[in-house]
Amino acid sequence: RSPRTVRGLASIKPPSSLFAPLDTFPERHIGPDDAEVSKMLSALGYESMDAFVGATVPPKIRVPAASVDNTSIPAVSESQLHARARELGGQNKLFKSYIGMGYHSAVVPPVILRNVMENPAWYTPYTPYQPEIAQGRLESLINFQTMVMSLTSMDIANASMLDEATAAAEGMVMAFVSASSKKKTFLVDSGVSPQTLAVLHTRAKGFGINVVTGNVFALLEDETLRSGICGVLIQYPDVNGTIKDFTSLSKKVHSLGGLVICATDLLALTKLKPPGEWGADVVVGNSARFGVPAGYGGPHAAFFAVTDRLKRKMPGRLIGRSRDTQGKPAYRLSLQTREQHIRREKATSNICTSQALLANMAAMYAVYHGPVGLLRIADKVHKFTQVFKTSVEAMGYKSENQVFFDTVTLDVSGTAVGNAHNVHAAAEAAGINLRHIDESHIGVTFDESVSPADLVALLDVFASGAKVSTVSLSDLAEPKTSAIPESLQRTSEYLSHPVFNKHHSETEMLRYIHHLASKDLGLVHAMIPLGSCTMKLNSTSSMIPLTWPEFSNVHPFVPYDQVKGYRTIIKELEDDLCRITGFAAASLQPNSGAAGEYAGLSVIKAYHESRGEGQREVCLIPLSAHGTNPASAAMAGLKVVAVKVHSDGNLDLEDLKTKAEKHKDQLAAFMITYPSTFGVFEAGVQAACKIIHDNGGQVYLDGANLNAQIGLTNPATCGGDVCHMNLHKTFAIPHGGGGPGVGPICVAEHLAPFLPSHPAMPEKGELSIDAVSAAPFGSASINVISWAYIKMLGGQGLVDSSKIALLNANYMASRLAPHYTLRYKNENGRVAHELLIDLAEFDKAAGLKVTDFAKRLQDYGFHPPTCSWPIATCMLIEPTESETLEELDRFCDAMIQIRHEAEDIITGKQPKDNNLLKNAPHPVSVMTLSDSEWNRPYSRQTAAYPLPWLHEKKFWPTVSRIDDAYGDLNLICDCPSVEEMTS
Amino acid sequence: RSPRTVRGLASIKPPSSLFAPLDTFPERHIGPDDAEVSKMLSALGYESMDAFVGATVPPKIRVPAASVDNTSIPAVSESQLHARARELGGQNKLFKSYIGMGYHSAVVPPVILRNVMENPAWYTPYTPYQPEIAQGRLESLINFQTMVMSLTSMDIANASMLDEATAAAEGMVMAFVSASSKKKTFLVDSGVSPQTLAVLHTRAKGFGINVVTGNVFALLEDETLRSGICGVLIQYPDVNGTIKDFTSLSKKVHSLGGLVICATDLLALTKLKPPGEWGADVVVGNSARFGVPAGYGGPHAAFFAVTDRLKRKMPGRLIGRSRDTQGKPAYRLSLQTREQHIRREKATSNICTSQALLANMAAMYAVYHGPVGLLRIADKVHKFTQVFKTSVEAMGYKSENQVFFDTVTLDVSGTAVGNAHNVHAAAEAAGINLRHIDESHIGVTFDESVSPADLVALLDVFASGAKVSTVSLSDLAEPKTSAIPESLQRTSEYLSHPVFNKHHSETEMLRYIHHLASKDLGLVHAMIPLGSCTMKLNSTSSMIPLTWPEFSNVHPFVPYDQVKGYRTIIKELEDDLCRITGFAAASLQPNSGAAGEYAGLSVIKAYHESRGEGQREVCLIPLSAHGTNPASAAMAGLKVVAVKVHSDGNLDLEDLKTKAEKHKDQLAAFMITYPSTFGVFEAGVQAACKIIHDNGGQVYLDGANLNAQIGLTNPATCGGDVCHMNLHKTFAIPHGGGGPGVGPICVAEHLAPFLPSHPAMPEKGELSIDAVSAAPFGSASINVISWAYIKMLGGQGLVDSSKIALLNANYMASRLAPHYTLRYKNENGRVAHELLIDLAEFDKAAGLKVTDFAKRLQDYGFHPPTCSWPIATCMLIEPTESETLEELDRFCDAMIQIRHEAEDIITGKQPKDNNLLKNAPHPVSVMTLSDSEWNRPYSRQTAAYPLPWLHEKKFWPTVSRIDDAYGDLNLICDCPSVEEMTS
Ligand SMILES: Cc1ncc(COP(=O)(O)O)c(C=O)c1O
Ligand SMILES: Cc1ncc(COP(=O)(O)O)c(C=O)c1O
């Protein structure tokens, strides 16, 4: 028989018994089948997988097979996983929540749900570092920025933040670093949400900022504070619903040299005078109510907008407009320089992965509804709130606030119901959640999802509390006036850009979504071999439960007994992550890798402090480390000391030792990535960790490369005390075109007591650090993806995945080595799960840069590997286990063909300035140039179809190479206006 | 403010009250907003919509506004619809079904579910009549054909049939027409499924075939029958599970000059000697268990495979391989000539819309599993059945069949349980359905979805019936031998084509699915203005409930009390359709428009017979009718008499009258499409119907154009007695790239008693005709789409949709009229919902054919309108209400620009043989030709970007114009083989 008989390492054998399921996941997740594995092993000269792994992973650090196997993590099939997810989903109670505090039941327009959130063309791509094959999501992110700028009336906004609390913390730090070094006091209004306050407390610590909470108006009058104020944070509307006029307060803060940071709500801003009009310097908030499911806390996109003078200090990613080499308008990531790779320990923010997918959903929501639609929604929310307030007041309840948008705080003391507890009990019996404030106060927040029947049911709860008769809909009169005083009402227009006023029919919206998607290269097209990013399959099975209402429609602050399903998933995921890392406890709160680093280092700091060693502030970090490492260390209040690395990527153990001993008494931590950022399994890792421990420090292991380790070694065995994982790398959460991410940390036993707490968690450990993100379990809903991934692979599948990840990388290394300079291999000739090739020679020989190779790869239909990191002249290539041999070969063939093209340039057959690489990429529009315009010493065919398979399947970049210099000079970060569109 | 303030006719006013929902559907469904409507009305010279409609629809046939309005059909919002669908879904009980009879719980691979079934790029396109922009689904349909050919071992297979029963009926008819005219007896084995038999009975009537049922082996020995036999139908395995060797039987049938039609099961064929190896001439079956949800009966793809000598007689659509003008391989629809447009009343099949989307799902399932995966599944199913049989035999039950694949029939009489009724009662109490056969027999069929726990639960039912102790999984031994005798086992290989042995990892599968999708133009890209096809929005909201298990995982023959939700939806949909058509009763059984025609005419025939007027066999049909009309009439046993039409499309009433009177005593029916196929609201329709009624006939109204009528007129008012609707046109079921469809009929009171029955319906009316399709409610699951569509639009939204459909068409007519010859307008200058332009002049002037214009439209990113029908030199353009003015203008601009291009050819500026139209379409590959190869008297820019907006958004055909002559000469209908791929 000609057909291949089996696929995938895990499927070598037929089903183990008649009663074993057939829809097993490992054979679908792992790309190479048995035949391919054998072929690769023999290409590398190994008789068996074991021999190969033995030569690749240092024996000293290997862990027993039993550490991760099907006994410890039993594999379930895809349909079994769904059955289990349904069962657990059923244990999450779908109460109607009026808790508010920044979280709402969003109404996701179905066309966006299905065509963005559930569409792999949107959720599988990477951060748009390669703009020529990412114009779709770049345009959408520009829409997001424009939406934020327009609604807040600020000059510039970035392309999303992790959540409102961390965005507020970034604002605080911006105020701190903008002010003179003596100004260390940051005022936080008591109307700020408690989760934001908690995150501010954590973040303030590292920077030495003095956070003072209270009524900001009063605090500003306090002479003892005034001179030290670097900024204030106010919330508008505040967490209790009140809306205050901050115009004069802003003037006062400015006169003191401080910044005004305003946390706000985009929907409210359709009706409220925007912060940009009354003096805010920084405006932050969360865009989740624009059509992003609550998901028990996230993910969703927060935003960050500033006045023009602060724009070059903004954290995060900023999309800008530029032009391509043909002079056509094109989008790109601007101001990447602000990211931590450049500033390292001088960075004041470590944000890297953000929330692109969710920002795109929110932007699409604004595109779909437009200004009029948003106002209709805001009006409804506002009026429902008014009707509610009027009705309960008629029953005898007292409202604390008369001015509001969507939230009222009620004082229930002195009413028939007696106290808040009784109201909550009645509400819960009716399937309703209200905000718990204190014994006598209750918060009630309305959102778009509240139906008239919901409102009546809610009023019934209050009526029965007040012992009055229930109301019916016909009793409820539509309010005639607004509860927002005229002086606070918005008069300026918003979202007048054409994009928000065009795609309002579903057909148009659908076409817009698909049109943008068609410009972007994702995993639906080809391998994305981004080193350090682990772009593996994001399986449909693991994505499906995510958008079930039982997971998506849960407020993060509901009582624990309503989320038994979520809690089981969280517990199981934590347990599995501990098993995989060899650690004792985990926290899923950090919502990105960088947030995990920050959390882990803060835990280490707290540990030292608990032992009276608060002076331990030095953090050793190799020069080769990812830029987030030093940035995170600095944010956690550590002083970074750089450790040298050898040119092959290995740590300079001598230097490490010297520095550890030198800083013996101050040594807090050592941060190390394993395998290293060079793709190196350093045999000396345990020795390095021992040096640190011997000198009183703790070891932080950056787990970005955990995919190389599972079941073969683990961070604990390597010698670490803490590690973070990127669930959006190793554990198959899609990258979403630049986020979401989840960066949980696992810690050794002795650090467990210090893991982050959260105001919404029932108890706070005595030693716990404060919250590091806005929701108790971070981006909780997408944990379901990693949970499903782990359970479906099972222990064996996880280990096999790591093995194949190593094999795929080594196979590629062996194919490319004759053509390119491989920067590192171990004594057996092996790399880890990724390979680093150095292109420096081409620059020397012919002025060809890494970028030229990268852009030319686009012409071959591939997303280029990670470029110029960790070494400026290199490419870091990571295939992952999900790619088949055929795909690896396709990529290698492309690289080799480009090598030939380069040779022609080196030998002078092709000119140095006008050639296939320098002119790459070649979009279709270039193909249609007239003969005179074409003007290149090679044919269109050679440009477009350098290898035969491109005739059958080719992804076309939609623009020519983007002019970065032009973009840097002309920083424009919003959509084109009507005038520009028509000019 | 610059933003437009409102969208869509239904949203002229702000929400009617605070308590009105905001996520209302009409404003999303209807493309033009208020401003656009006003603009179009004034372009046409009307002050109001009423004035426009008044001038467009003949006053005589108008119906009162109250006939369809928000009182009779209240509008619900999108979220309200989902809430209601959840509630009704909850009323469908998810029992585990072992009923079999051709229906199974399919396990849909998640990657296919989400990326094909739930992906508008796959479900919105039309039948691939324009192959250059449909290479993706053409390739997939070739995969389907190859899969069927390979598994059945037949020479050729078509691209799907509506269901197994109608496919079997087509086989019977093929046997009938292939044989000498004296052979009218068709034998049907008693092992054939009852629903197939019922459909054969219906179908046999019209052709005068004598269906004889019984044991075919015995029947063939019957001397009285032998000489008249044209064919036999056998089922393999049969409905009771038995598998017989039909080798000698086939020889016998052949020696009698008959055809052997075999109904079979694709999964069984992985293990059984295929029918092509033992002599079958025609093989039919249903591919639903290949990953297509049961959906309470459908849709799913049936198949039809024949030996080479029968290939040119096959019904349905056949995809073939050909090449394009550049000589590249390319797919296309072959043998379209066999469709009814050409053969009309000589056609023996009326199938038009088939089941493309579901065929693609089944084909993708085979691509995903490959031969080995399918065999694994078949082995599991077979062994579970063996384990079950062994276990229940040990409990004392008797099996009727010892040879089987997945089904056993048990005789429960004489066991402790006593009778079948008691077994069913116990099973139902355990949430299990078994097949009801009779008092002592029960059928049990296994499928891929049965888990070990399910098996144990099933055995428990039997154990308790037998009063023996229950079994546990560990008691169950894996069978060592097969229950299929060696002589019946398959030895030949199958699915050895590369496509079935490549895409087995999810990543590869995902890329294959998206790669194919990227070649096809659908509604996600642009307007598809296909006249007579009503390509409107297929809203996400209406699609979402479809794939909930509560709707998708329901066997069609479960007891009514398990499908309360479905029954409510069916009832509500029937009621609304009656309201809309003005009729009294409906049947949702027909699963295409053509099937509806056939059902409706059969009803008319039965009516006449019931009145003792069985001689009424003449059916008058205008020459302009769709080809399915005469074909359906012929199939229903009617004699077609053509009625003339005037050149403007209006009926020749004189001719009608003459013929009606001439055939007075034989007059059965008159078929008319309204508005006519010319897009004409004929004022004389009532007069025409009166002529028919006066002469004893009934009027059949083809409702393909119902979108022009809703709430303005209706088929009853026009004078009809029966009509069918195309729910896949007027009521927004997606076309799926060539199916599924639903073609329900509505009838006047006097015809209600004759509506189709079905063996699975609890009662059969005395006068009912037999079944017309395999399931009682046809393609039941997709009725949910139309139900949702109607409920979300509400009466007002439905009427507004029709109005805007008329307005859009008239606006386009007014824009195109200065440039093209509009074939028809009424006395007020108005067309109906579509317009017919005549291109004859261009052929005369410059040899430019309709096809040349159509292919050039592809270069502008549009799907061409319906070409050369109903008039060879015309294009029929139907925009629907879902397109915005901007899109209409884009299309008109393209048509006008093409007119200019044609002018250059007419005037000789461009040569007649080498020009933009003749060379169209221009795929990217042509752009990359070298300058010498390019060799055209126009630039690449002019070819690719004739209008400016194409620079921003352009859909590229993937091949050049396809060489039909070559394809006709070389009929190749399977995938390329390994050899061809590598040559
Ligand atoms: C080695 C390393 N550490 C940390 C990070 C930061 O992770 P995140 O982007 O999730 O914040 C990355 C991200 O690429 C990384 O590669
Ligand atoms: C006028 C008319 N009648 C009947 C039909 C047949 O409908 P179906 O393709 O659903 O069988 C069509 C299909 O396009 C049609 O246009």
Ligand SMILES: O=C([O-])O
């Ligand atoms: O499909 C049609 O024949 O219109």
